[in-house]
Amino acid sequence: IVRPDGDIASQWDGTSSPHNTFLSENIEDPNIPDINSYIFTSSFAPTSFITDEFTMSYLDINVGGIVTDITIEVYGSETIAIDSTVNIYIAGAWLTAKPLEMTIPNWYTYTWTGLSYTQGDLDNMQIEFKSIRPDSIPGVPTYENFDYLQYGDILDLAIGSTNNQFVVTGWVNPTLLTSSLSANSIHNVFISKEGNLEIGIDQTGKLEVYLNPSPASATGVYGNTTVFVPTDQWTYIAVRYDQGDVDVLIGETWFYKTSTDTEPWFGGGSMNSGNDFTIGAELTDYTCFNGKLDEISVFNYTLSDTEIELHGGRTPPPSLDFLAEFEELTGSTYDSIHGYAGTLEGDAKWANGKDNFGILFDGDGYKIFEEIYGTYMYATYADI
Numbered sequence: 328i329v330r331p332d333g334d335i336a337s338q339w340d341g342t343s344s345p346h347n348t349f350l351s352e353n354i355e356d357p358n359i360p361d362i363n364s365y366i367f368t369s370s371f372a373p374t375s376f377i378t379d380e381f382t383m384s385y386l387d388i389n390v391g392g393i394v395t396d397i398t399i400e401v402y403g404s405e406t407i408a409i410d411s412t413v414n415i416y417i418a419g420a421w422l423t424a425k426p427l428e429m430t431i432p433n434w435y436t437y438t439w440t441g442l443s444y445t446q447g448d449l450d451n452m453q454i455e456f457k458s459i460r461p462d463s464i465p466g467v468p469t470y471e472n473f474d475y476l477q478y479g480d481i482l483d484l485a486i487g488s489t490n491n492q493f494v495v496t497g498w499v500n501p502t503l504l505t506s507s508l509s510a511n512s513i514h515n516v517f518i519s520k521e522g523n524l525e526i527g528i529d530q531t532g533k534l535e536v537y538l539n540p541s542p543a544s545a546t547g548v549y550g551n552t553t554v555f556v557p558t559d560q561w562t563y564i565a566v567r568y569d570q571g572d573v574d575v576l577i578g579e580t581w582f583y584k585t586s587t588d589t590e591p592w593f594g595g596g597s598m599n600s601g602n603d604f605t606i607g608a609e610l611t612d613y614t615c616f617n618g619k620l621d622e623i624s625v626f627n628y629t630l631s632d633t634e635i636e637l638h639g640g641r642t643p644p645p646s647l648d649f650l651a652e653f654e655e656l657t658g659s660t661y662d663s664i665h666g667y668a669g670t671l672e673g674d675a676k677w678a679n680g681k682d683n684f685g686i687l688f689d690g691d692g693y694k695i696f697e698e699i700y701g702t703y704m705y706a707t708y709a710d711i
Contacts, residue, residue: 357434359402394444399454404432413437416453418444424457473615473692474673475607476651476660481667482604485627485648486520491540491597494626495526496565496576496638498681501558501618503690504530509614511537512546515690517616518623519609523601526566527614532556534575536566538592539599545591549575549582558618561681563639569629571595576635606651607675607688617690621680625649641682653677653686660686 397415405411405427412424425437485493495518504515509525513535516527523539529548532555537546554577556562565576571592575582584590606623608615624638628646638644650663656677660669671686678687 395442396440398438401435403429405429410459412457414455418448470613471693472673473613474675474688476669478604478669480602485625488600491570492629494567494630497623498561498621500561503617507614509609509612513537516609516614520604521602523598528556540595547585547591554580565635616688619685619687621685623651
């Protein structure tokens with residue numbers, strides 16, 4: 328229940344006096360009440376419905392006899408179609424609820440006929456407004472305090488629509504492997520190029536790769552129960568793409584097919600165009616990495632097994648298009664080939680790396696959803 332600020336709210340919530348005293352404002356149809364000065368009900372509520380009950384205490388009808396009709400006038404509106412009703416509790420029982428159906432801000436009249444009540448029956452009468460909360464509409468989520476390095480839209484030559492060969496290598500040292508999953512079914516993403524590349528590690532330490540070449544995208548898993556990426560120690564990894572043929576190096580072991588003995592990208596050609604290149608996360612669902620990374624390299628050509636293995640020991644093979652060594656310790660970080668600047672976001676920070684310094688990511692962040700209910704049902708004035 329949402330109530331306005333000011334005297335009426337504090338009086339309503341804090342008094343033992345009859346609530347009908349707050350409705351005696353002498354505002355009658357066709358005058359329009361100030362909706363900021365009256366009690367109102369909102370369909371935004373933590374429960375599936377919301378109820379406001381006005382206890383009327385003693386109502387003096389000033390004449391003897393029998394009450395045969397009761398009319399309630401309400402100024403209000405419902406901005407979308409929801410199930411809202413008004414009802415009366417009298418002489419120990421509820422009458423039949425009437426739908427409000429207030430399509431525009433206006434005065435609406437609700438009448439109960441065929442009644443037979445005395446003055447005594449009217450004492451402690453209640454008026455109830457009840458609204459079924461409409462289904463919420465998820466708003467656009469916002470993401471706060473996630474850790475990653477943002478380089479922008481780079482490496483379109485190496486990992487782009489004009490190239491059908493590339494190699495990505497790096498040293499990884501995960502602290503925690505979670506169930507966090509990207510839209511492309513990759514866990515704990517630590518390298519991504521939006522739309523065409525994600526590399527991550529599942530909870531058992533297997534390396535997961537998403538690639539989007541022409542004609543179709545696919546995901547592959549590499550590793551087994553004896554060869555995997557462990558937590559809290561450095562492991563050298565490499566992903567080689569050569570015209571649909573994908574090979575993966577984990578530590579000192581090569582995998583020429585996935586864990587299920589398949590080649591998901593067989594017959595693939597050039598990569599489809601991608602967007603921002605990010606280290607430490609992917610920025611569609613903010614699936615991120617918890618741990619340290621160092622010496623991230625991208626080559627715009629294929630390399631032999633030996634060349635890739637030697638690069639793990641810092642022997643630079645040809646066709647190196649990107650190398651992030653993370654040695655700056657302040658400000659942005661820059662790759663050693665073209666000077667691409669990477670901005671540290673969230674709590675990403677320098678730490679001890681595999682080769683001197685690296686980058687530490689804590690894997691934390693906040694994904695905030697705003698639920699929009701989009702309607703208010705005003706019950707600002709009731710005139711008996």
